[in-house]
Amino acid sequence: MNIFVCIKQVPNTTEVKWDLEKGTLIREGVESIVNPFDLYAVEEGLRIKERLGEGKVIAITMGPPQAKEALRDVIAMGVDEGILVSDRAFAGADTLATSYSLYKAIEKIGDIGIIIAGKQAIDGDTGQVGPGIASWFGYPQVTYVRKIVEINKEKAVVERLTDYGYDVVEIGLPAVITVVKEINEPRLPSLRGKMKAKKFEPTVFTSKDIEADETKIGLQGSPTQVKKVFSPPKRTGGEKFEGEAEELAEILFGKLKELKVV
Amino acid sequence: MNYFLTEEEQMVREIARKIALEKIVPVRQKYDEEGTFPHDIVEVMAQSDLFRVFIPEEYDGMGLSTLAMLLAVEELSYGCAGIALAYAGTALGITPIILYGNEEQKKKYLPMVANGALAAFGLTESEAGSDAGNIKTRAEKDGDYYIINGTKQFITNGGEADVYVIIALTDPSRGTRGATAFILEKGMEGFEFGKKEDKMGIRASVTRELIFRDLRVHKSQILGREGGGFLMTMKTFDRTRLGVAAQAVGIAQAALDAAVSYAKKRHQFGKPIASFEGLQYMMADMAIKVESARALTYMAARNVDAGEKVADITAMAKAYASDVAMQVTTDAVQIFGGYGYMKEYPVEKMMRDAKITQIYEGTNQIMRNIIASQLIKRIK
Numbered sequence A: 001m002n003i004f005v006c007i008k009q010v011p012n013t014t015e016v017k018w019d020l021e022k023g024t025l026i027r028e029g030v031e032s033i034v035n036p037f038d039l040y041a042v043e044e045g046l047r048i049k050e051r052l053g054e055g056k057v058i059a060i061t062m063g064p065p066q067a068k069e070a071l072r073d074v075i076a077m078g079v080d081e082g083i084l085v086s087d088r089a090f091a092g093a094d095t096l097a098t099s100y101s102l103y104k105a106i107e108k109i110g111d112i113g114i115i116i117a118g119k120q121a122i123d124g125d126t127g128q129v130g131p132g133i134a135s136w137f138g139y140p141q142v143t144y145v146r147k148i149v150e151i152n153k154e155k156a157v158v159e160r161l162t163d164y165g166y167d168v169v170e171i172g173l174p175a176v177i178t179v180v181k182e183i184n185e186p187r188l189p190s191l192r193g194k195m196k197a198k199k200f201e202p203t204v205f206t207s208k209d210i211e212a213d214e215t216k217i218g219l220q221g222s223p224t225q226v227k228k229v230f231s232p233p234k235r236t237g238g239e240k241f242e243g244e245a246e247e248l249a250e251i252l253f254g255k256l257k258e259l260k261v262v
Numbered sequence B: 001m002n003y004f005l006t007e008e009e010q011m012v013r014e015i016a017r018k019i020a021l022e023k024i025v026p027v028r029q030k031y032d033e034e035g036t037f038p039h040d041i042v043e044v045m046a047q048s049d050l051f052r053v054f055i056p057e058e059y060d061g062m063g064l065s066t067l068a069m070l071l072a073v074e075e076l077s078y079g080c081a082g083i084a085l086a087y088a089g090t091a092l093g094i095t096p097i098i099l100y101g102n103e104e105q106k107k108k109y110l111p112m113v114a115n116g117a118l119a120a121f122g123l124t125e126s127e128a129g130s131d132a133g134n135i136k137t138r139a140e141k142d143g144d145y146y147i148i149n150g151t152k153q154f155i156t157n158g159g160e161a162d163v164y165v166i167i168a169l170t171d172p173s174r175g176t177r178g179a180t181a182f183i184l185e186k187g188m189e190g191f192e193f194g195k196k197e198d199k200m201g202i203r204a205s206v207t208r209e210l211i212f213r214d215l216r217v218h219k220s221q222i223l224g225r226e227g228g229g230f231l232m233t234m235k236t237f238d239r240t241r242l243g244v245a246a247q248a249v250g251i252a253q254a255a256l257d258a259a260v261s262y263a264k265k266r267h268q269f270g271k272p273i274a275s276f277e278g279l280q281y282m283m284a285d286m287a288i289k290v291e292s293a294r295a296l297t298y299m300a301a302r303n304v305d306a307g308e309k310v311a312d313i314t315a316m317a318k319a320y321a322s323d324v325a326m327q328v329t330t331d332a333v334q335i336f337g338g339y340g341y342m343k344e345y346p347v348e349k350m351m352r353d354a355k356i357t358q359i360y361e362g363t364n365q366i367m368r369n370i371i372a373s374q375l376i377k378r379i380k
Helices: A036-052 A065-075 A095-109 A129-137 A191-199 A245-258 B007-024 B028-034 B039-047 B066-079 B081-100 B103-114 B172-178 B229-265 B277-305 B311-341 B347-357 B364-378
Strands: A002-006 A009-011 A032-034 A056-062 A081-085 A112-118 A141-151 A155-162 A165-172 A176-179 A203-205 B119-122 B138-142 B145-156 B163-169 B179-185 B191-196 B207-218
Touching: A002 A036, A002 A095, A002 A129, A009 A065, A032 A036, A032 A065, A036 A056, A036 A112, A036 A141, A036 A176, A056 A065, A056 A095, A065 A081, A065 A191, A081 A095, A095 A112, A095 A129, A112 A129, A129 A141, A129 A176, A141 A165, A191 B007, B007 B039, B007 B066, B028 B081, B028 B347, B039 B081, B066 B081, B066 B229, B066 B277, B081 B103, B081 B119, B081 B145, B081 B163, B081 B179, B081 B229, B081 B347, B103 B163, B119 B145, B138 B163, B145 B163, B163 B207, B163 B229, B172 B179, B179 B207, B179 B229, B229 B277, B229 B311, B229 B347, B277 B311, B311 B347, B311 B364
Parallel strands: A002 A056, A002 A112, A056 A081, A081 A203, A112 A176, A141 A176, B119 B163
Antiparallel strands: A009 A032, A141 A155, A155 A165, B138 B145, B145 B207, B163 B179, B191 B207
């Protein structure tokens, strides 16, 4: 049984610099790291393997050749294999095309137990690729997982973090889950892992290798168009009222009347 | 300064540094205050393969250089010298087995430590500190067994370690030549632990008495030959005292970094105090001392691995680095001024931690005895 972990190489900064004309990230001169949320996915993948006492943890990433460094980082943590989905034909992919390409690559390897991803990447912040992969497969998915309560080869019981608390969800496997940082504390690389990582070369999948439908990959397969990149205005706080309960009730009632809610 | 470390050595340093900064620094004050044992950090060290560094490959280790082990000790000590001691004390405890153990003993004990079990070494007794030849712990022969009675004092990792190498007299009439090393395991009948010492510094490290009450061990637990215990101990210390040197370098570097960073931020008389020449000279002197202590320690480690005679150079490194740690931490507290004296800032702990490095694994006076005796022997 294979435990797939989707990772992304991202610039090491939360203060990302943008090329405003092209609407893309300026990657030059910025150190690359594994998307921090993905490290929780890697850790959980390793823990599932330890819990089940079997399986192989396979990290998969789509990106340029240098994205193999991200795979090396997670090999050092104990991941068994790394797949780099890389081809010029994939360039310009949006989340739909990316999830399609990853889906085809994962399908090619097969023997799928579970697919885990971080809740979102710190550069694009969309949180769409994990759910996208689930849709292409037609697998069940649970996003924002904060705990795997129970897991065996057939099913898993997980806790999904919500605004109001958490849901307990049972899903049949294979399935896709995306995880939040509450789920675990990622382990540090080990010395043996680092030595293995040094020599590690990923298996590279091109568009041909994964038998991709050309209309679904790269720029062509990407319906999303970036029209404009901008920082959204900061949310400002609402009006604050102070005073005694009676007084406040009156003010609030007045406001609600003004808004024609009552 | 570039010390031309091997790739493996650099990896060890990177990993140990990451553990120090990410795992140790956030909790060091808590462990120092509570004086509890950092099981969680030891677990991280084990998971990161740090215990494999000094265990040979054929016993589930990685068999790296002495310097690789010292780099781990130095970096961990940069975070907290007390927490680092769980690691360094284990290296000390297992070294005699690496050097003198037979195949069976190595097969049994080295993989345990490679996978994170702790080790300890027991020589010191209440009446035998620097005068180690004065030990009283007795091992009396009884057929294929020995009956051990006595008490060891100030034993690092006591009670936490699973493997112990202790020295006992098998023939008191022969003095130090009647001393024999035994390998003990936690849980053996008649092997107990005394109270935990309440220490000035390295408070996250555990120091206990080992108490032997009619402890019956099979002769197969003898390490090396009967009567060879004292010589083995000295040969072990000739190497392992570099662990103390590395610990001292780590403490000193941490104090220096903290002091410089503070001096740049702290303003008095309208200027950062780092702009005052008096403090600049002080910081420069601290840096000179730290770097020379490190250079001496690393070079001594290379000599150990090259099989050179190292008794005096490792003694120099230990004495010098620990004196430097004491001086530099004291100066760091001075640079912090009143704040340096407060527990809220890290340098007062470093100053308390530094003191032990001048005392244990041979006081710095004993180190100077070793150096002087070699000098007198060598120069005609």
